[in-house]
Amino acid sequence: MNTRIINTVEALLFGAGRPLRLSEIRSLLDSDGINAELSDIKQVINILEERHDGSSLEVVEVASGFRLQIKETYSPSLTHLWNERAPRISKALMETISIIAYKQPVTRGDIEDIRGVSVSTQGIRSLLERNWIKVSGFKDVPGRPALYTTTKEFLDDLNIKSLSSLPELPEPVRLEDNELFSKVI
Amino acid sequence: MQNSTQIQLEFPTVMGQPFEKLPEDLFIPPNALEICLETFSGPMDLLLYLIKKENINILELDVSKITDQYIEYIELMDVLQFELAAEYLVMAATLAEIKSRMMLPQEIYDEEEEDPKSALINRLQEYQRFKTASENIAILPRVDRDFFTASAGLPQLKIHKEEIFITKDELSAIFQEIQSRPVLTSNHQIDFEELSTQERIQIILAILSKRNIVSFSKTLRKSEGRPGVVVTFLASLELAKEGHVELIQNKTNEIYLKSRKGVAN
Numbered sequence: 001m002n003t004r005i006i007n008t009v010e011a012l013l014f015g016a017g018r019p020l021r022l023s024e025i026r027s028l029l030d031s032d033g034i035n036a037e038l039s040d041i042k043q044v045i046n047i048l049e050e051r052h053d054g055s056s057l058e059v060v061e062v063a064s065g066f067r068l069q070i071k072e073t074y075s076p077s078l079t080h081l082w083n084e085r086a087p088r089i090s091k092a093l094m095e096t097i098s099i100i101a102y103k104q105p106v107t108r109g110d111i112e113d114i115r116g117v118s119v120s121t122q123g124i125r126s127l128l129e130r131n132w133i134k135v136s137g138f139k140d141v142p143g144r145p146a147l148y149t150t151t152k153e154f155l156d157d158l159n160i161k162s163l164s165s166l167p168e169l170p171e172p173v174r175l176e177d178n179e180l181f182s183k184v185i
Numbered sequence: 186m187q188n189s190t191q192i193q194l195e196f197p198t199v200m201g202q203p204f205e206k207l208p209e210d211l212f213i214p215p216n217a218l219e220i221c222l223e224t225f226s227g228p229m230d231l232l233l234y235l236i237k238k239e240n241i242n243i244l245e246l247d248v249s250k251i252t253d254q255y256i257e258y259i260e261l262m263d264v265l266q267f268e269l270a271a272e273y274l275v276m277a278a279t280l281a282e283i284k285s286r287m288m289l290p291q292e293i294y295d296e297e298e299e300d301p302k303s304a305l306i307n308r309l310q311e312y313q314r315f316k317t318a319s320e321n322i323a324i325l326p327r328v329d330r331d332f333f334t335a336s337a338g339l340p341q342l343k344i345h346k347e348e349i350f351i352t353k354d355e356l357s358a359i360f361q362e363i364q365s366r367p368v369l370t371s372n373h374q375i376d377f378e379e380l381s382t383q384e385r386i387q388i389i390l391a392i393l394s395k396r397n398i399v400s401f402s403k404t405l406r407k408s409e410g411r412p413g414v415v416v417t418f419l420a421s422l423e424l425a426k427e428g429h430v431e432l433i434q435n436k437t438n439e440i441y442l443k444s445r446k447g448v449a450n
Contacts, residue, residue, distance in 0.1 A: 011337075014335065014336055014337035015336070015337060015339055016336070017334070017336040057335050067334055067335075068334065068335040068336070069332055069333065069334050069335055070332065070333045070334070070335050072326065072331065072332045075331055075332055075333060078333050089323070090226075091226045091230075091319070091323075092226040092227070094319040094320075094322065094323045095226055095315060095316060095319040097319070097322070098315050098318045098319035098322050099315050099319075101318075101322065102315070102318060114308075114311055114312055114315055115226065115227055115229065115312065115315075116227050116228055116229035116272065116276070116308060116312060117226065117227030117228060117229070117272045118272065156328070157327060157328040158322070158325045158326065158327060158328075159325070159326050159327075159328070159332060160325070166322065166325075167318065167321035167322065167325070169314060169315075169318050170313075170314050170317045170318060171314070172310045172311070172313075172314060
């Protein structure tokens with residue numbers, strides 16, 4: 001594998017500032033006059049992984065492709081770099097995104113049924129603006145409510161490749177706990 | 186000394202007293218409302234919290250008192266938060282209903298009717314699953330909070346920008362020159378020769394009088410392009426309708442026109 005391909009791929013990952021798919025890298029290389037097969041590019045990625053072994057960086061595969069990241073060990077140092085931290089996500093919004101993630105596609109009504117509280121338009125909008133969820137269609141019931149699904153960006157932001165990498169949804173509470181509920185209520 | 190003051194400052198105060206702990210039961214001081222709304226994501230969450238605390242038994246709970254408390258909250262609430270208060274009240278009403286049913290002898294209510302208590306338990310169970318799941322997701326590493334993506338500054342991209350220097354006199358001279366140009370252009374309409382279906386029928390018939398069978402593509406003139414194909418196709422259909430030709434299409438895409446007279450012969 002020649003250094004030019006390796007360095008070009010590395011430069012692309014550095015410059016893109018977002019995950020790149022293998023096919024995307026291939027066509028970018030192609031317009032640069034470099035012909036490479038997908039398997040070659042995968043090999044380049046492996047070489048880059050090795051190259052960054054002793055550095056502060058790593059190549060990570062997420063839902064939308066490959067990207068360069070700063071190793072998590074150095075995160076604490078970086079948090080001091082910005083005055084503003086990543087916006088905190090409220091408990092309520094976390095519940096909403098979780099219901100969408102595990103039960104997608106869902107309507108706002110489905111979320112409200114589980115949460116027992118109305119889901120604010122603002123909350124849904126903030127998830128849409130964050131590109132964590134999208135409208136995937138409309139349910140064929142009166143009112144045609146929007147059906148929400150999670151996006152690849154949601155998975156990217158959680159550093160995972162697919163929905164199956166999410167923590168498993170807990171089973172409903174067991175009988176003993178159930179009795180506890182009954183006792184209390 | 187200073188340290189302890191700082192710690193105290195972190196707690197909101199209610200009626201001058203630091204509000205350090207969540208209330209032990211449903212009786213939440215109205216002023217602490219906002220704190221509670223932030224702490225609990227809804228009535229289900231609040232109820233789960235109380236159940237977890239285990240030291241609460243609804244049978245001993247004065248539901249009417251809670252209701253009064255909630256109404257006080259609503260009065261304090263601004264319009265935006267009103268919706269949330271309504272749901273807390275719905276939950277209080279559900280609890281009240283459950284409590285009242287439990288005080289009645291079992292036989293009195295209809296068995297087929299859904300037991301509000303088991304319905305509530307089911308909802309709480311389902312809610313708890315997603316609450317736990319959401320807590321699990323919340324602790325997953327998150328971009329810009331727990332980890333950061335790497336990117337490098339882009340090199341200065343070479344963009345050639347040609348600068349144009351012109352004076353206002355030059356601009357005016359150019360404009361005048363353009364205006365004074367003689368008008369040498371005029372419009373004229375070009376009519377396309379119309380393709381006639383009738384004419385094409387005559388052509389096809391002429392071909393078939395010699396050959397008996399001909400492929401559709403042989404009856405076309407390439408120069409006529411797509412309209413030519415359409416006209417020829419219409420002509421073929423017309424001939425087939427009139428019974429002069431038979432249209433045959435085999436496994437290839439080619440259509441053949443066969444003279445019916447040929448069949449008769």
